[in-house]
Amino acid sequence: MPSYYVASDIGGTFTDTVVIDDNGRVGRYKSSTVPDNPAEGVLGTLVDAAEERGVDLAELLADVETFAHGTTIATNALLEGRTKKVGLIQTRGFGDTLTTMRGFKGTGLEEEEIKRFRTLVKQPPAVPRSLTEEVTERVDYAGRVVCPLDEDDVRRAVARLRDAGAEVFAVSLLWSFANDAHERRVGEIVAEEVPGASVTLSSAFLPRIGEYERTLTTAVNAGLRPLLGASLDSFESTLAAAGLRTGPLLMQSGGGLATFAEAEKRAAAAVMSGPVGGVVASQYLGSRDQHRNIVTTDMGGTSFDVGLVLDERPVMSNTTLIGRDRLALPSVAVRAIGAGAGSIASVRGGVLTVGPESAGARPGPACYGRGGERPTVADADLVLGYLNPDNFLGGRLTLDVERARAAIEEHIARPTGLTVEQAAEGIKTIVDARMADLVRQVTVEQGYDPADFAVFAYGGAGPLHAFSYGAELGCPQIVVPLTASVHSAFGIGSSDLTMVEELSKPLQAPPGTTDYGDALPPDEIETAFTELQDKAARGLVEAGADRETVTFTRSVEIRFRAQIHVLTVSFDDGPITAEGVNAMVARFIDSYEGRFGKGSAFPEAGVEITTFRVVAASPVPRAELETGRLPQGVGSVAGPGSRRVFSDGEWTDAAVYRAEHLHEGLRIDGLAIVELPDTTVVIGSGQEAVVDRLGGIVIHNRP
Structure with a gap:
């Protein structure tokens, strides 16, 4: 029986799954994310994978060797304020640590928000002062006990927090990483006074210098643990009931996998679980094709994420930025803005803006026909002719061109006096410029020359837009990997x-x-x-x-x-x-x-x-990608077709290729569109592309 290596990535709009068999063949599957039951979206992709192989779901899952997973549960819970109420215990005299915080009011904000000086304020503390208690104790920098722990004081503090509504507890005492005896005893007292309560000790979870960052990260971890734990338990039991025999693994912000049990203890380390997968995948594929320096660009339905690979290593950060908080946990460095295919376009004060608000999976863009009425980037791409309405998600969802046109006309074209096509091109131009600006921030503003990097473009919408923002940056190559639509999931499955x-x-x-x-x-x-x-x-x-x-x-x-x-x-x-x-x-x-x-x-x-x-x-068991999968010639396959595309202010003809046209070494002159079952690749005017040995499409600017 074949063995399968499976990885899934649950995003804000779509759930992506990659299934690799022991011969290295890659299956790519997408379904709409189900926010109330994320496992349902994953099971939907696995049903498609099983049908493609002529087996039922239980048979497929029984032969899974490794199942790796990325999730946005922790991310969304933090950003939406849905964490558990944390009761925080600190050294007497230091209870205002989180309230004082750092003085950087612009942390985590986009440029336009930072410019609004009149409304620029610091974020609310992770734990309100009303749920913070101080206890009598003191340890110095060398770990020497200066003042013994007053246990009666601790019991009174725990009782006050319990009565104030604390659901979980965090303990962060001064210099506890040098001597953890007091924190451990406080944890024992909490267990005695509130049996069964979840407790996070900074000395066990994050024994490092930096009072504010350590306290913030410990508090965030405490609030996330029950939510992530419950979600992972539900996910694991759902898959086990469907036939999965192996314990699934969870992607961490630092770029590696952990068991679900370990991930629950370090819940704050999973807040970048999904986005880092694409950087890891780009490193893996880039090392096979001698791409030592890579700009990774992931355009999904909700956001645009950018990372770097330098000398075949992902660039790491000592901290993890989530919302407006900077956690003291190492992570693969990924910067994000609200610029995805579902980003909503609007006219404010006579100015056309795109994002950061997103239509999400429900109702989605107007062209989905699920009740969305406001225009998005996806609607603009459809009106401009880049998207084939009958090819979305492999034909499982037919896009409604008239709904897209109506949304753009009502909300953009009429208020600005533009035609629908001009308004749609304006939406695309703005979102492409925003993405190019973010790449400049990650490269030029950090002392790197984009000309020294290849751009890896992935996500559901990245291959369609990369020809534009990649050319604007002057990068020599734009690589759309075979795994583009499920690239983050592939990276999750390629991790250790x-x-x-x-x-x-x-x-x-x-x-x-x-x-x-x-x-x-x-x-x-x-x-x-x-x-x-x-x-x-x-x-x-x-x-x-x-x-x-x-x-x-x-x-x-x-x-x-x-x-x-x-x-x-x-x-x-x-x-x-x-x-x-x-x-x-x-x-x-x-x-x-x-x-x-x-x-x-x-x-x-x-x-x-x-x-x-x-x-x-x-290393986790995984299959190597199969090379030489593509045929060496197109044989009897009919030549590419064509479609009218609105580009640079006028309608023009673009060649249209399908998956069956592709073979290793095929050269494609732009303007051209490659329609794959799970994504669309655009080669712009003045560009040419070649298909590589793994089925990826490498775009170059013509000299």
């Missing part, structure tokens, strides 16, 4: 089982240091990493990994002394030596000047290692 452990243990090299290997003792660094590696390896083994397969990536967060912000720098494999420490600091200085400009580094101030981090990974 991972465990991240970190610990803040500051080590300082004083001003004027030249021999960092002497000032930052290698044996202390080795000890810190060894402890973290042992802990991470135990976690993976408990999750079912073979200890012999576990590999480690070691890094530190390091900064110049007296500075606030840190950079993450890796350590080479092998024993820690003085030479290795000096090499690490040299890499830090190079990275710093690469980020902030030549001469910006200040080594004379000395450096400080703040946090040690270990990422342990164990």
Whole structure:
């Protein structure tokens, strides 16, 4: 019997699933997301996969070797304020930590919102002051007990929080990462006073320096755990009832998989579960085709997400931005704006705007015929002729051109005095410009030249719009992978089982240091990493990994002394030596000047290692992609057709190719449209494309 490797990604509009058999053949499936029951959307795609293979759903699921999953449950719960009520316990005198927060009012806002100075305010705290209690205790920076824990004080604080409506508890005491005894005892008292209550201890969940960030992240995690846990339990039981025999895995923000049990404990680490999958998939495919530097662009129904791959490694961030909060958890760096196929167009004050509001899956764009009346990007694409109304979702949903035209005419064309076609092209031009601007922010504003990068375009709408924003950026290649419509799901299925452990243990090299290997003792660094590696390896083994397969990536967060912000720098494999420490600091200085400009580094101030981090990974069984799948010639297949497209203010003919026309090495001159069962690819005027060995379409600008 064949084995299957399955991954799913539940987005705001569509649920994507990829099924790879043990011969490397890829099946791609999409269905509308069911917000009230996400597992239903996944089962819908799996039913399609089973029918395609001539088996029933139970037979397919019984032969699944690995099932990996990405979800927006944690993301949506945070953004919509649906988390559980958190009761927060802090050291006496520090209960205003979350209320004070950081002073950056623009964090998480789009540019237009930041410009509205009169209404620009800081976000509400993650936990209101009324649900925050202080207890008498104090530990100093070295972990020494300065003031013992007053247990009666703790019991009174827990009772007040319980009576105030706290449903879960978070404990974040000062310097608890240096000595966790007080936090552990507070956790025990909470369990005694409120049996069965969920408790998150910062010393167990996030033992790192940074009082505000640690407290914020611990509180967010506490509020998310019951919701994510319930969702994962329901998802797992639904799939098990349908015939799945293996335990599913969940994608984490850092780019690796975790068991559902581990994911529930670290719920805040799943807030970027879906978007990071596309970056991982781009890295995986790019490494096979010598694309070392990649801009990843994911245009779905709701948002446009951008990430980077540098030297075949995803660019990571020390923090995770969700809404207006920055969590102290490492993640694959992904920036997003509200610019998707479902983004709503409107005229405000005589100005045409697109997004960030989205029509979502229900009712969706006007052309879906599900009750949506406001025009969206998808409606504009249909009116302009880029979309074939009979080819959407492989023909399972017929798009209504007249509804799309009526929505654009009423809401855009009439208020602006434009024709329907001009209004539709205006919508497309604006959304393409917004996407190009975001890519510039991720590349140019970070010191990178887009000309050094290939653009990977994916998501349901990315392949249709990439020809425009990719050309505007001057990127030499735009790659639309075979897995474009389910690319994030494919990346989720291409990931390893991972465990991240970190610990803040500051080590300082004083001003004027030249021999960092002497000032930052290698044996202390080795000890810190060894402890973290042992802990991470135990976690993976408990999750079912073979200890012999576990590999480690070691890094530190390091900064110049007296500075606030840190950079993450890796350590080479092998024993820690003085030479290795000096090499690490040299890499830090190079990275710093690469980020902030030549001469910006200040080594004379000395450096400080703040946090040690270990990422342990164990490979998950997965199939390799099949190459040479495409035929070498079109044979008896009829030649491409044509369709009228409104481009640059006039109607013009575009060649139309279908999946059966494609073969390795095929060259396509623009203006052309490639209609695949699950997405549409556009090659613009002045561009040409070639089909690669994996079935991807690589677009170039003609010289």
